[in-house]
Amino acid sequence: MEKIPILKMGGYLLVTIQVDLYDRLALNLESDLVNMINKHSSKGVLIDISAVNIVDSFMGRILGNIAQMSKILDAHTVVVGMQPAVAITLIELGLPLSGVHTALNVEKGMVLLQEKLLGDDTVITDDTDDNT
Amino acid sequence: MITLNKEIIVIKKEQDVVFFRNRVNEYAEKIKMGLLNKTKLLTAASELVRNMLIYAKEGKVICEIVTISALQTGIRLTFIDNGPGIADIDKAMTDGYTTGKSLGLGLPGAKRLVNIFDLKSVKGKGTTVSITKWKNG
Numbered sequence A: 001m002e003k004i005p006i007l008k009m010g011g012y013l014l015v016t017i018q019v020d021l022y023d024r025l026a027l028n029l030e031s032d033l034v035n036m037i038n039k040h041s042s043k044g045v046l047i048d049i050s051a052v053n054i055v056d057s058f059m060g061r062i063l064g065n066i067a068q069m070s071k072i073l074d075a076h077t078v079v080v081g082m083q084p085a086v087a088i089t090l091i092e093l094g095l096p097l098s099g100v101h102t103a104l105n106v107e108k109g110m111v112l113l114q115e116k117l118l119g120d121d122t123v124i125t126d127d128t129d130d131n132t
Numbered sequence B: 001m002i003t004l005n006k007e008i009i010v011i012k013k014e015q016d017v018v019f020f021r022n023r024v025n026e027y028a029e030k031i032k033m034g035l036l037n038k039t040k041l042l043t044a045a046s047e048l049v050r051n052m053l054i055y056a057k058e059g060k061v062i063c064e065i066v067t068i069s070a071l072q073t074g075i076r077l078t079f080i081d082n083g084p085g086i087a088d089i090d091k092a093m094t095d096g097y098t099t100g101k102s103l104g105l106g107l108p109g110a111k112r113l114v115n116i117f118d119l120k121s122v123k124g125k126g127t128t129v130s131i132t133k134w135k136n137g
Ligand SMILES: Nc1ncnc2c1ncn2[C@@H]1O[C@H](COP(=O)(O)OP(=O)(O)OP(=O)(O)O)[C@@H](O)[C@H]1O
Pocket: A057, A058, B047, B051, B052, B055, B056, B081, B083, B084, B085, B086, B092, B093, B097, B098, B099, B100, B102, B103, B104, B105, B106, B107, B108, B127
């Protein structure tokens, strides 16, 4: 069974989708990610889809699910590197990916995640400099 | 419309979908379809092939390179299944209508992504959806 690898980097999980996604593979990724977030109490998930040529309604829904479930588990999800043609197609298809944070590339995605984590901290505890 | 090239791909399982999408991709590259048009075609094809697998269990796709003039070439994909058919086509073509627990975006979304969209269905007999995407425009 093919699997999409999930890398753990400190408090983050990093997924780079390099293969052609079919539905079962995407569903497995969803459940694997939820398990990993739980197991490691991860605070952020970065999904790099720059090598993905098609995001249809199914894949779009999976990305939305991942974002939603990670939120429940107190983690943020950022999808990075969506090809412009894919983004335009998704809008025309009628799936605007609401609720999914996006960034241009992995670096910008990391910055966004860190900002979100800092935001979380100021809401919960106001004067801590240790946010790991 | 004149057909320049024709191939039939049988779809029975999810792995066939990967092969099918790759094949459509090759056709699009062969006629030098632009990236955005190719992405739209592949996405529409992905929606229709999934419908076929989910609602009819299996089917086949006729892939053709078609032309109407020296200037206009495109790809036509015809999805044919012998599944349950669609009782109310107007409803099925409406955004948000689904008989499953889904979003009901596949058919109306696929229509928006291509140049020609033609759906025929007979309840109890099956469904045929044909889409054409031009290389330019
Ligand atoms: N090949 C088919 N055979 C029988 N019924 C079909 C077929 N394709 C679509 N339908 C019917 O038309 C409805 C609408 O299809 P559509 O693809 O628009 O939405 P969906 O598959 O329900 O949801 P989504 O595609 O957003 O996941 C389906 O719920 C199903 O009842």
